[in-house]
Amino acid sequence: MNNRSRDLALNSLALAALAAFLYWAHTSFDGYKIQILNLIAVNAILALSLNLIYGFTGMFSLGHAGFMALGAYTSAILILPSAQKQMMWIIEPLIWPLSVMNAPFFVAVLAGGLVAAFFALLIAIPVLRLGGDYLGIATLGFSEIIRVVLTNLNFITNGALGIKGIPSYANLWWNYGWLLLTTFFIVRLINSNFGNVLKAIRDDEIAAKNMGINTFFYRVLSFTIGAFFAGVGGALLGSLVTTIDPMMFRFVLTFNILMITVTGGLGSISGSIIGSVVITVLLEWLRIVESPMTIGSFAIPGIPGMRMVIFSLALILIILFRREGIMGMRELSWDMLFSRGSRARNHDEEGEDRR
Amino acid sequence: MTSAPILKLENLTMRFGGLAAVSELSIDVPRGAIVGLIGPNGAGKTTVFNMVTGFYRPTHGRVVFDGDDITGLQPHIICRSGISRTFQNIRLFSHETVLENVMIGCHVRRRSKWWSAPLGLPSFKEEEERIRRKSLDLLESVGLAEYAGETSSSLPYGAQRRLEIARALATDPKFLLLDEPAAGMNPQESQDLMAFIRGVQKRFGLTILLIEHDMKVVMGVCEYIWVLDYGVKIAEGNPEAIQSNQKVIVAYLGEEYVKYAES
């Protein structure tokens, strides 16, 4: 139990360091860098939620963009002031009671997660009976249905015009606060025997059933929890970028999150966090190739599309040559840091480093 | 057979398309014994296990366990009612450690709900600790305690077989089905396995039904044996009776060979 108190102390220290860093960033970084830090947190939440569904429970889901859209719209409608809502819905007015409903940001994000979770539960019943690739296509289909419906339900979503001027509450504190909450929740779950049960379903569903595990229940559970956090991530993202419309939630959004999760390591929580740092920074950095440059007297025009070319090429290369990503199924833990090289698979709660 | 049988199969039949893998099989398994199900390759033995444990729904017939009709129930419910099994091709959770494999087996008896995990409720923590204890004890009793932290797929073959049994025991079964536990073992290992199976049966007060091709093992541990051939029960009895049963010899060796041997 010595380790446990050591880890607790170290975790507290790491948290304090994170807080200090965020405070420093908050006061001295420029807006662009802060935006990247924010995106890292939101992407990490999304990657963790996909990792729970796919990496830990083995359900290949491509529905993340849909869950994010549900979260983003729900929370946006709840945090927009009523007056603004009256002005913005020009095709058809926003229906009552949504037109007058308002909630504090925390509640709005929570509601975003819950709405996503609710829809996840609804589709889980037909869709989760499937396995493997069929599940992927069905969830992708669900996500596309959501998008089509959002485009058409003018009296709720303002249709293709989307929602603009969403209050930008999602600052570093909110985003990293939610990230901590997400990580805490998922780590606790995964490190318990319930986590073992999810991994058992991933590794061999038949053997899991044979162990008396109601695999359907746990698949639905994992899917719904994952969707909840995807909704949370979507809600935060909406407030971060302040404008949402159905086009934002196309398949490419899911693709980016899949990329983060795979890069970090399927079945590794620290991997998802590391992956979101790496990929978010990479994606920003790659903007260079799409913007015009001048080197000396040469003007190089930007090449549109190049960013995604490099990005998708990177995913293919990872899948071909390093399928386990950065972390594989391992976790970064204090044990591992202290005894470098030795294989650390600790069951102590919160053996997690956070960054 | 003094008390009521623990498992009754009544006219159990399984057809795949045109093929009757098991036909009209009726068996009474006596409580507290080690018994065997044998037969040549493709005779339908594993199919019987799959029907008993709920992986296949029988075309017709009934499975009665401990007085309850469990025909067609879902595998996890059948496990909860007290039946556990191993697989012919070992099916461990390969990315998990040896200890975790057994802990997963303990899940079916747990009381606390999933949401108590993120909340970290005291009752949850207690139960986690109890599961860990129980799993370690089980590993101890099958002689795998030293491997607790290893990934299960890294174990030697024989140890994997024992781990699969330990994992099955973690579900607190009353009735254990072993599908070819001695497959791939050398004579010494099979010998140890027989002692191990007997030990397990005594220690946990189980009934064990095993499928086995290794006749030394079958005749060595089983009190009673059923023989399947092409899905049909062709004989039953104690080991001596089976060994001298003409039909069984023919089924195993083929008509031609028997004629040849007799002449």
Add this chain to the structure above:
Amino acid sequence: MSGSLFVQHLFNAVTLGSLYGLIAIGYTMVYGILRLINFAHGEVFMLGAYFVFFGISLFHLPWGVAVIGSIAVSSLCGIFVDRIAYKPLRSAPRISALISAIGVSFLIQNLAIVIFGGIPRPVARPDWLVQVMKVGEVRIIPLAIVVPLVTLALVLGLLWIVYRTKPGLAMRAISKDIETTRLMGVSVNKIIAFTFGLGSALAAASGIMWALRYPQIQPFMGLVPGLKAFIAAVFGGIGSIQGAVIGGMLLGLIEIMAVAFFPQLSGYRDAFAFVLLIIILLLKPTGLMGEKLEDKI
């Protein structure tokens, strides 16, 4: 709805259904053999369209040459994709190959943006294909007859290959049992490449006709028709060529007729296929023509 209007819709539906069907065949053949959803299949469809129209406008190729050339090059693209991105993953978990396929799909789309440009381009169509004809009350363009006829010819040709030639026999054998077929001395990788080539050729043909029917091309044009065609393949029963064609036709019918009869649904048109998918998977996961396989334990 008047009878003539209905007939017009019917022609539209059969055209659209033919195009879906042709794409669906590629999905169904590859899935039948490799159990892989070739996510990049829709991109081959897009490439087919681009190659033709670049061949004509840039290299001033005659129509026939451009079409044949485009189909041939697209077919090679399909084979190349399999070689590079799927073949190394044959023994990996199945989802790995699917992720790779998704990566390839995005790669080709964005390469197309880089090479061809991201803006939609109008397609110049030969006049004789789009001259409106009046047959009684019905107004149709020759294209609405040409597309189904070409499709019919291509499908018959394909069926001939699959059921009457040696490579076709090998394809069918592989989809039943790949290992045994390998042991019997069939060069499995060649046959798989052949399958990708055939499927890609049909997708390219579909892409070309699509661009003629809806005269605009853009790099993302393959994504949605591709997904829908996969659904059509599932609808028809994955693995079955006839099923893919039937599934495509039915999907075309549903999309056109639902909107024709219920115009207020037109905004939801792109969702029909996915709703259909979820319904099929609920009711009959094996599709119309598929056979049920029991998992062996």
